[in-house]
Amino acid sequence: MNHIINKEGRGGIGLTMFFCLYIAQSIPSSFFATALQVMMREAHYSLATIGLLQLVKLPWVLKFLWSPVVDRHCLTGRDFRRCIIGSECVYALFIVLAGLLDVNNNLYLIIALVCLSLVASATQDIATDALAILMHGGKDKSMVNSMQSMGSFGGALIGSGLLLLILHAFGWRSVTLCLGAFVLLMLVPLIMRREPEIVAKTTKERAKWSDFASFFAQRGIWRQIGFLLLYYASIIGILSMMRPWLVDLGYTMKEIGVMSGMVGTSAAFCASFGAGFLVRRIGVHASRVLFALFIVLTTLYFLAMSYVSQPSAWLLYFGIVLMWSSYGMATIVVYTSAMECVRKGREGTDFTIQTVLTHLSGILIASLSGGVADHFGYHGLFFTECVIAVVSLLYILVFFRK
Incomplete structure (x- = not known):
């Protein structure tokens, strides 16, 4: 550009x-x-x-x-x-x-x-x-x-x-x-x-209503759309059930507010800042793979913790920091890659379409996660999110080789 x-x-x-x-x-x-x-x-x-x-x-x-x-x-x-x-x-x-x-x-x-x-x-x-x-x-x-x-x-x-x-x-x-x-x-x-x-x-580059359809008609754009839908779907799935899980473990609303609302969000804030420098240094492709690996490790950590009958507070705090840090880093890669997939003169339209896709994917995953946790328990939920995280990593390795 x-x-x-x-x-x-x-x-x-x-x-x-x-x-x-x-x-x-x-x-x-x-x-x-x-x-x-x-x-x-x-x-x-x-x-x-x-x-x-x-x-x-x-x-x-x-x-x-x-x-x-x-x-x-x-x-x-x-x-x-x-x-x-x-x-x-x-x-x-x-x-x-x-x-x-x-x-x-x-x-x-x-x-x-x-x-x-x-x-x-x-x-x-x-x-x-x-x-x-x-x-x-x-x-x-x-x-x-x-x-x-x-x-x-x-x-x-x-x-x-x-x-x-x-x-x-x-x-x-x-x-x-x-x-x-x-x-x-x-x-x-x-x-x-x-x-x-x-x-x-210029006036030749001005956006039109038909740009919604033409965005999806671009050559190779579906590779990016698949990435947007998959990349932090596993993180959203666990985050959506994090508070109910902590309630079931016996934590009060005040304690959950500190653990997830304050410590977790602060971790995401700091991780996003550091991820910006890292992506700037090693590039978007290497960051995609690196952060996807981090997400896989995070989901595996929660899967392992789900087999502990009563995890200690420190184990939970560590997991929450991992989870929110993964989310913060993933957003940098998602937004940066979305910026690289906009057409001249349609920057706002194309970027907005991509961010809306991630919002809709998050809403869908959060809705389905409740049903998975209800039918298969937290073991089943965390296992499902592990599978999604691995699929996301493999997707990147296959479709973004170049």
Whole structure:
């Protein structure tokens, strides 16, 4: 891809800018997903109604539908800057409006506003991903993907952990108003950069609605699609059943929150940062194989631990760190390889299609894992995930030999 790489985009304010934009997406969405569930349960809503909260995530699953619009209208660095700032301001506005309402009397309206805020956040994400691709070429892609993963994991750690404690201390309105201000504050590095330097796209390269179908018609693209669907499917399968397994082992919700929510997410945050440097140094192909081996070893560790009647806390902590570290490293390879499979002028559309595929694969695997664990126990679940991890490794060795 023959794009001009902004020298600042290699580090410093360039990476800081993308980290701020990604963490601005993650913290509010993690907070709302967790806080609304807690508040609805405290208000004695049924579990079926609480389960419908998952629908607020639909904008992030369906964002590929309007990604060509973003690609079509963002032709220069100034266009991207305007789109990101505008989307972020709308995002902050809906967060503030949700915060001004009383939770007990306007819960469904708050959920609607949260859903609209995530539409704006998803739009910002499409533009940010496309800008990251256009500003970073070659080995630099892995570093900007580190910022994306670190923003995601860091946001989950703060949004679903720290902010819940602050919520009980200061209340709904104070926390949400501060979140709105935080989202706007994260625009400062982008505003300081007057115009990101990229190669302006021509009118011949503008995205069309038919690009959805043409993406899948590309020669050799199904090799990448298979990789996206398989690579961390085994990790998602175990992560989805991690909390129920810990409950069955006798751990309390508070202990599980520390083990998985804080220690695990922190491990993923650190692993994503280190993986960015490693991918930059050894390349995407070698990293695919290396991290796939790490995932196989991780699933084998959990399979072995499932035969221990009562694993010690240290064994569990070690396994959780392994699991989340594998997940953090895998995301860097997935995102970097996805950036290498985008077409000129359709960067946002093609990257969004690939990330949505990984989301859908994760939802499917998480749904099936519950059934496998229910019928075959945790031994059967961990064995199944081991098989998937080995198949993923063999897939890479066979289809990515060159």
